[in-house]
Amino acid sequence: MSVERLTQAEIEAALADLPEWAPARDGTAIERHLKFDDFVEAFGVMTSIAILAEKHDHHPEWFNVYNRVEITLTTHDVPGDGNGLSARDVKLAKAIDAFV
Numbered sequence: 001m002s003v004e005r006l007t008q009a010e011i012e013a014a015l016a017d018l019p020e021w022a023p024a025r026d027g028t029a030i031e032r033h034l035k036f037d038d039f040v041e042a043f044g045v046m047t048s049i050a051i052l053a054e055k056h057d058h059h060p061e062w063f064n065v066y067n068r069v070e071i072t073l074t075t076h077d078v079p080g081d082g083n084g085l086s087a088r089d090v091k092l093a094k095a096i097d098a099f100v
């Protein structure tokens, strides 16, 4: 899938379909915060997301403490300087939403 940077309009359109996600890092990322019953559930979901990420060849930046998981999606391989949002981020976010 293309790693071209999404335009601002494309980002806004994508976020309209991703109500659980919020823009982050000045529009170069999107993030979603999750809370589970306990650590084991949180880590189980992280394990599933890790397998999904590997299938997508697109990997999250994430933080976990006990039952909380904070996921940030951004693309390193975009042209130009620094990370940006690409269609890969949108695709992985939709895949994550499909099972959390």
Ligand SMILES: C[C@H](O)[C@H](O)[C@H]1CNC2=NC(N)=NC(=O)C2=N1
Pocket (backbone or CB within 6 Å): 057, 058, 059, 060, 073, 074, 075, 076, 077, 078
């Ligand atoms: C070589 C490998 O395919 C690339 O480094 C992939 C791996 N996972 C990735 N994950 C993310 N978030 N951004 C990337 O640009 C990216 N590129």
